Amino acid sequence: MSLSGLITALATPFRADGSLDPDAWQRLLQLQLEGGVHGVVVAGSTGEASTLSDDEYDSLLSSAVAQVGGRVPVLAGTGLSGTARTIEQTRRAAARGASHALVVTPPYVRPTQAGLLAHYRAVADQGGLPVVLYNVPGRTGCDMLPETVAELAGHPNIVGIKEAVGDGARVKALLALRSPEFAVLSGDDGTAARSIQAGMDGVISVGSNVLPGAYRRMCELAAAHDHPATEAWDARLQPFHAFCGVEPNPIPVKALLRRLGIGHDLRLPLLPLSAQHQGAAEHLAGDIAALEALSSH
Secondary structure (H helix, E strand, O other), X not given: OOOOEEEEEOOOOXXXXXXXXXXXXXXXXXXXXXXXXXXXXXXXXXOOHHHOOHHHHHHHHHHHHHHHOOOOOEEEEOOOOOHXXXXXXHHHHHHOOOOEEEEEOOOOOOOOHHHHHHHHHHHHHHOOOOEEEXXXXXXXXXXXXXXXXXXXXXXXXXXXXXXXXXOHHHHHHHHOOOEOOEEEEEOOHHHHHHHHHHOOOEEEEOHHHOOHHHHHXXXXXHHOOOHHHHHHHHHHHHHHHHHOOOOOOOHHHHHHHHHXXXXXXXXXXXXXXXHHHHHHHHHHHOOHHHHHHHHOO
């Protein structure tokens, strides 16, 4: 399956007692499919993957694969701090039907660029899934440079990158690597429209958890180079881009999902949205239905 357009980095709904909420998970998946997304990510950082047990991981992924039913790619977050454990997690995802592995640069350990090359080649060779690289230095403490990506892009089982560094120079450098065999995806909602207009294949989005139709519409307009319409949609979504960054992800977007009746709180060490932002959450939640309706026109 090709990787392009809008791919939602799914939050993981929990019940009030902190356990998984399978019914809310199914409703979230259905919301995405009805919104016309082009793919989903299960158990990435937005999905609080570091808090999930192996059984919970398996359950989320298996149910997503069953519900999506091959209509769009299901990417599984499999990146861990060690290479052997990342390979093991990637094989686990493959066994449960994921179409791709989304593999973040190893958090905390801060490997060299040569270490990143060795890590990703090992995962691509041994993990059993097509690999999408994921660079988000603000979270991992490790920045995978474009020249390193260039060396990895030729590997037959490395099929794309999610790049969360949205500056123009980084986008330009990565776009030079784009090909039918290697997708370049934005990992930053706030700059995604601009990046897609510049030539990126799509975005792996947080805000689309609550606005799948609206974010899909923005991506489609950007890919069609309809600049005035893209700018108008991006402006409508700008308050959501900004809100999703007021506290660490996924705290803000889960506050919005809760107002849609999908899930309750987060797992420690993350806490619910601070009181000072609750008013903004209420205001934005009130705009969701109108934006989704508008996106279908």
